[in-house]
Amino acid sequence: MIFGFFLVFLVFGGPNGWASSFTDEVGRRVDLQGPPRRIVSLAPNITEILFRLGLDEEIVGVSLHCNYPEKAKTRPPVGSYIRLDFERILSLRPDLVIATGAGNTREMVKRLEAFGLPVYVVFPKDFDGVLQSILNVGQVVKREKEAAEVVSDMRKRKERIREVTEGLPRPRVFLQVGEAPIVTVGKGSFGNDLIRLAGGENIAGQEKQMYPRIGIEEILKRAPEVILVSSMNPDGDYEKVIREWKRWKTIPAVKRNRVHLIDSDLVDRPAPRIIEGLEQMARLFHPERFKGALQKEQGKVSIAK
Amino acid sequence: MMDLRSVSFRYREDWVIRDLSFRVERGEFIGIVGPNGSGKSTLLKLLYRLIAPQRGKIFIDGIDLGAMSRSEIARKMAVVAQETQLLFPFRVIEVVLMGRSPYLGHLMFESQKDLEIAKKVMAWTEVLPFADRLLDELSGGERKRVLIARALAQEPEIMLLDEPTASLDIHHQIDFLDLIHSLNRERRLTIVMASHDMNLASEFCDRILLLQGGRIHSVGSPQEVITKESIEEVYGCKVWVDENPVSGMPRITLLKKEGR
Amino acid sequence: MTKPKIMGPLNLPDPPKAIPRIVTLGRVLLVSALLGGLLLLVIVFSVLLGSARVDPRRSIEMMLRMLVGFPSGGTETEEAILFSIRFPRVLLAGVVGAGLSVSGAAFQALLRNPLADPYILGVSSGAAVGAISAILMGLGALSLATPLIASLGALLTILAVFYFGRQDGRIHPHTLLLAGVIIGSFLSALIMFFISISPKEELRTIIFWLMGDLSIANYRAIGVIVPYVVLGFVSLYLHARPLNLILSGEEHAVQLGVDVERLKRTCYFSASLITAASVSVCGLIGFVGLIIPHSVRLLLGPDHRLLLPASGLLGASFLVASDTVARTLLAPVELPVGVITAAFGGPFFIYLLKARKVVRTI
Numbered sequence: 053m054i055f056g057f058f059l060v061f062l063v064f065g066g067p068n069g070w071a072s073s074f075t076d077e078v079g080r081r082v083d084l085q086g087p088p089r090r091i092v093s094l095a096p097n098i099t100e101i102l103f104r105l106g107l108d109e110e111i112v113g114v115s116l117h118c119n120y121p122e123k124a125k126t127r128p129p130v131g132s133y134i135r136l137d138f139e140r141i142l143s144l145r146p147d148l149v150i151a152t153g154a155g156n157t158r159e160m161v162k163r164l165e166a167f168g169l170p171v172y173v174v175f176p177k178d179f180d181g182v183l184q185s186i187l188n189v190g191q192v193v194k195r196e197k198e199a200a201e202v203v204s205d206m207r208k209r210k211e212r213i214r215e216v217t218e219g220l221p222r223p224r225v226f227l228q229v230g231e232a233p234i235v236t237v238g239k240g241s242f243g244n245d246l247i248r249l250a251g252g253e254n255i256a257g258q259e260k261q262m263y264p265r266i267g268i269e270e271i272l273k274r275a276p277e278v279i280l281v282s283s284m285n286p287d288g289d290y291e292k293v294i295r296e297w298k299r300w301k302t303i304p305a306v307k308r309n310r311v312h313l314i315d316s317d318l319v320d321r322p323a324p325r326i327i328e329g330l331e332q333m334a335r336l337f338h339p340e341r342f343k344g345a346l347q348k349e350q351g352k353v354s355i356a357k
Numbered sequence: 358m359m360d361l362r363s364v365s366f367r368y369r370e371d372w373v374i375r376d377l378s379f380r381v382e383r384g385e386f387i388g389i390v391g392p393n394g395s396g397k398s399t400l401l402k403l404l405y406r407l408i409a410p411q412r413g414k415i416f417i418d419g420i421d422l423g424a425m426s427r428s429e430i431a432r433k434m435a436v437v438a439q440e441t442q443l444l445f446p447f448r449v450i451e452v453v454l455m456g457r458s459p460y461l462g463h464l465m466f467e468s469q470k471d472l473e474i475a476k477k478v479m480a481w482t483e484v485l486p487f488a489d490r491l492l493d494e495l496s497g498g499e500r501k502r503v504l505i506a507r508a509l510a511q512e513p514e515i516m517l518l519d520e521p522t523a524s525l526d527i528h529h530q531i532d533f534l535d536l537i538h539s540l541n542r543e544r545r546l547t548i549v550m551a552s553h554d555m556n557l558a559s560e561f562c563d564r565i566l567l568l569q570g571g572r573i574h575s576v577g578s579p580q581e582v583i584t585k586e587s588i589e590e591v592y593g594c595k596v597w598v599d600e601n602p603v604s605g606m607p608r609i610t611l612l613k614k615e616g617r
Numbered sequence: 618m619t620k621p622k623i624m625g626p627l628n629l630p631d632p633p634k635a636i637p638r639i640v641t642l643g644r645v646l647l648v649s650a651l652l653g654g655l656l657l658l659v660i661v662f663s664v665l666l667g668s669a670r671v672d673p674r675r676s677i678e679m680m681l682r683m684l685v686g687f688p689s690g691g692t693e694t695e696e697a698i699l700f701s702i703r704f705p706r707v708l709l710a711g712v713v714g715a716g717l718s719v720s721g722a723a724f725q726a727l728l729r730n731p732l733a734d735p736y737i738l739g740v741s742s743g744a745a746v747g748a749i750s751a752i753l754m755g756l757g758a759l760s761l762a763t764p765l766i767a768s769l770g771a772l773l774t775i776l777a778v779f780y781f782g783r784q785d786g787r788i789h790p791h792t793l794l795l796a797g798v799i800i801g802s803f804l805s806a807l808i809m810f811f812i813s814i815s816p817k818e819e820l821r822t823i824i825f826w827l828m829g830d831l832s833i834a835n836y837r838a839i840g841v842i843v844p845y846v847v848l849g850f851v852s853l854y855l856h857a858r859p860l861n862l863i864l865s866g867e868e869h870a871v872q873l874g875v876d877v878e879r880l881k882r883t884c885y886f887s888a889s890l891i892t893a894a895s896v897s898v899c900g901l902i903g904f905v906g907l908i909i910p911h912s913v914r915l916l917l918g919p920d921h922r923l924l925l926p927a928s929g930l931l932g933a934s935f936l937v938a939s940d941t942v943a944r945t946l947l948a949p950v951e952l953p954v955g956v957i958t959a960a961f962g963g964p965f966f967i968y969l970l971k972a973r974k975v976v977r978t979i
Contacts (some may be wrong), residue, residue, distance in 0.1 A: 129949055131949050134825070135825075135949075137668050137669075137948065137951070138665045139669035139698050139702050140669050142669065142694050142697050143671075143694060143698065145694055159757045263817070327951060402868075405871070405872050406871075408775070408869050427871070427875065427876050431874030432874070438866075439863045440866070440867045444866055445731075445864055445914055445919035447864075447918070447919060448639075448918070450639055452865075454863055458858065458872060458874055458875070459874035461858065463855075465857065465922060466640070466641055466642050489638055511873070591966065
């Protein structure tokens with residue numbers, strides 16, 4: 053996959069004024085006739101980015117799973133990763149559709165193009181990729197300044213974590229993203245990147261699959277010191293999952309009560325809040341370094357007893 | 358009319374019909390009897406070419422059966438079989454009209470003439486009142502008559518009957534055979550009937566063919582064929598043969614084994 | 618005798634009561650015209666309905682204009698919704714519904730088995746393996762290559778089943794059935810294997826294809842399959858009368874002058890061709906091929922001269938209506954169409970069973 057980071061500005065001029073051509077993150081050329089005024093987002097992370105950049109009425113359609121910010125829930129849903137409702141999208145008359153390479157399919161994009169809709173595809177692969185995507189989207193929607201601010205803030209906070217955790221021994225971490233079967237994060241996933249940046253060592257970090265299935269025996273063998281359970285299912289019973297882990301008393305994480313719940317929206321969604329996920333992880337990996345910050349906690353982290 | 362010359366047939370390794378030669382004249386009522394496995398049904402199947410003999414030939418009015426097309430055979434001969442599958446039942450009129458199939462060729466729909474013929478044969482077989490009923494609503498005997506009507510609709514010269522009275526009540530058996538008999542006598546229909554009921558064959562048939570192990574054991578009038586010696590030899594059981602007091606035709610009575 | 622009303626989103630008047638006793642050309646044309654009219658109505662309604670709202674009167678205006686060759690007069694968006702999304706989908710549903718119903722009727726007759734459906738000889742599993750292979754190779758469900766590879770899979774399966782299903786040079790229904798079931802099972806195992814190794818994105822596409830996915834409708838694909846469905850139907854219809862005859866039993870058909878082996882070869886092939894074409898674009902839609910022929914038999918009798926066209930037309934209406942419900946009931950969420958065909962078809966069929974005499978062996 054090409055990391056098409058460069059933007060080519062071709063000003064066409066003409067009676068409409070501003071018109072631009074962009075290259076998106078999968079190398080496709082996207083032509084816009086003017087600053088987008090009716091944008092449809094096809095994934096939750098894109099929606100978050102758009103709202104964070106200060107857009108509001110311009111966002112006319114979101115995906116079914118877009119749940120942040122609250123305002124996102126008021127926009128008409130146009131489908132999910134699995135299925136797009138093309139009728140609805142067309143009836144919203146968007147002048148820009150933003151899709152993600154990590155969920156929407158090539159065919160969906162092709163069909164949208166066939167209807168004459170400009171589609172911009174983002175495809176961040178790691179933390180730095182998210183920063184770049186925010187900047188790219190900022191360019192396309194004419195919110196460069198806001199994008200730069202957000203990215204700068206995120207960079208600073210990431211740096212701070214790096215400073216604080218530099219040189220510390222890395223705890224072995226297991227991040228669970230699927231309940232049955234047990235699925236974790238491997239090379240190439242956001243979770244893996246975050247664990248590394250937060251000063252931990254992903255016990256599945258050498259697995260070539262992005263979301264490998266690992267058996268319980270293997271986990272026992274690798275003896276993680278911290279277990280993070282990601283809340284992928286909003287109605288899931290996580291007390292049950294944490295109790296399940298308690299069965300395996302030989303795991304260091306269980307022995308030392310370091311099995312924690314973490315909001316999957318913060319660690320698996322390539323959006324601005326990923327920095328919060330990173331910060332939470334850092335605190336959980338190296339609690340002794342972040343003692344004071346624990347009181348200011350927000351978000352869904354609970355300490356298992 | 359029908360000429361079988363040295364016909365032999367086998368399904369797998371064993372010969373079921375061995376070197377059988379036989380002639381049927383027009384208008385005859387022939388009965389084929391013999392124990393199970395003697396080849397009665399197989400012989401009938403050879404006659405309407407469901408299967409073909411590995412050796413020998415069969416001629417109908419001088420023409421080799423193997424050279425005739427299916428429709429040609431169907432126009433000459435009609436078969437009234439034992440069972441018909443009732444999976445998706447048709448109406449009586451529809452079943453009888455199926456008998457016109459050999460004359461329709463590639464045509465999709467029956468003509469007025471076909472409908473007239475169907476009505477005529479239904480009248481003969483006295484099933485016209487049931488014309489609109491579904492086949493599975495009728496009794497066994499009525500169904501058999503519908504099958505005869507269908508066979509008649511084929512306007513055949515020869516009618517083959519395979520165990521026609523099996524599973525029929527006695528009054529139905531008599532009705533059935535009376536009808537066949539009258540068709541034979543009044544319409545000069547050649548009948549070949551395979552039956553396990555020798556008394557019935559004796560009553561109605563002009564000539565009887567007694568089969569044993571795929572060969573003809575004896576052939577001739579009922580008096581000639583149905584004898585104590587022949588029956589005991591072919592069937593291997595004790596019988597008493599006398600004359601039916603009403604018709605005078607040979608009559609078999611089964612005897613119990615000694616000492617009971 | 619009154620015919621029961623046809624259930625569904627539409628309420629239709631009862632068809633005429635005076636039904637002649639045998640099947641004539643006139644009767645076939647009459648029933649075809651009635652069911653054809655029903656289909657037309659269902660199509661129009663289905664194009665009017667959808668998850669986006671387009672004014673019905675405008676829609677009808679636009680459709681009529683397009684019919685006569687004028688520009689539709691609607692906005693680009695409206696045109697796209699009506700003619701690029703809804704209409705191809707409705708068309709595909711019609712073709713597939715007709716194809717599955719006709720081939721289901723044929724298989725029920727050929728195998729003399731009321732439980733037969735178009736998928737019984739494993740043809741659909743072969744198509745599935747083909748389609749899944751294409752999807753895993755990255756061709757995607759929308760490309761033209763996928764239906765072609767699916768058809769290839771189906772054809773290879775047909776050949777295999779016929780090769781193993783013959784005995785002494787003849788096709789025996791039971792042997793054929795056995796061969797079909799066994800080969801189908803083997804292919805199902807292959808499908809499960811593919812599912813277990815497929816990456817997330819392809820997995821979704823595969824699952825939806827297996828459940829039957831009409832959303833991938835496009836005119837090109839429809840254009841490819843229509844000739845095969847039509848060809849198969851014509852071939853079967855020419856043998857409609859002989860198909861009646863083999864229902865009594867193959868021996869009966871032989872003595873009535875039918876070349877049974879040739880009939881079986883032609884009809885099995887035609888029915889398999891229709892099934893393969895119907896399944897290759899949008900996957901396995903269940904239930905239609907089983908209940909539509911039975912429903913038509915209960916209403917109109919088992920004569921194939923009427924059963925085949927009636928099943929085709931009724932099956933088309935049924936699937937179009939089911940698909941419309943599937944995509945509008947919980948918009949923007951789309952239900953798999955197989956859920957609707959079972960949910961509506963099941964109770965309707967039970968109603969028919971109770972109101973009418975049914976197949977003897979059930």
